Amino acid sequence: MWNMSLTTVMESASSRMRRDEKWGHVVYRATLDVTGATEVAATVGSGHSFTVDEPASFGGGDAGPGPVEYALAALGSCQAITYQFWAAHLGVTVDTIHIVVEGDLDLRGFFGVREGVRPGLGAVRVNVAVSGPESPQRYEELAAAVDEHCPVLDIFTGTVAVERTLTVS
């Protein structure tokens, strides 16, 4: 329903990336400051700011979503936006997109209670509900294209090289 301009964005960006090897390399950025027991002030490269926190049961003030909730919302929203772009690209009409993401976590990993339990998510389920006039087959093709090109899904399912440095003052 909003696909026209995304088609334009996608075509012009793709064309520019084919012409210019240097274009299309983006550095995303987030800055975090601890402001309470588990409260963190976040500012991202686009200029937006928001709060991360834990619920009271976890020693926090519940001033915002927790990190794992943001991670799951990042996954679900990245899926949603990738549906919008790839629907435009493939010419698939989509009326509505509703996504529920769930992730299972065993706190024994975070708290170091048991060796061998990963601190992260054991399993994630992404349930995508779309509506529109196309055949189910077309939406399956769209979903396959989305899963192949979704940045945050790739962060979850693949491994990312993370370099951590520490400065002490």
Place this chain on the structure above:
Amino acid sequence: MWNMSLTTVMESASSRMRRDEKWGHVVYRATLDVTGATEVAATVGSGHSFTVDEPASFGGGDAGPGPVEYALAALGSCQAITYQFWAAHLGVTVDTIHIVVEGDLDLRGFFGVREGVRPGLGAVRVNVAVSGPESPQRYEELAAAVDEHCPVLDIFTGTVAVERTLTVS
């Protein structure tokens, strides 16, 4: 500085997980609805709601951070909160924590412009700056414990099993 109550949370949760095999298994959840070209309304299990969007250059309305920005902020804030818990647990005094996370992304992956380019992040850098009265060695020990137990770092550096289902109506 706020470590006393986190010590209590950590000890009581750990003790309960040792006693009760069923306790400590958490399901995190996020629900997403597309509300614009690239605008997504997110609601998470703790009840908080927020907006995800892309900048105008990407066809969006810039109504909020983008998915990759949320993913990086999830990583940085998870690191920050894990510092708070593990500093409490290890008895390390930390006065301030400031973290900058950067991630490199080649848009050729997302737009399908070149085969073999991953849609996700090629590399991530986490720069942690802490201040406090302890020796640098103590903060290095703390950082090592954090990296071993940080849930979102594990999502980035490890692989997560993601099951995606599609419902068409």
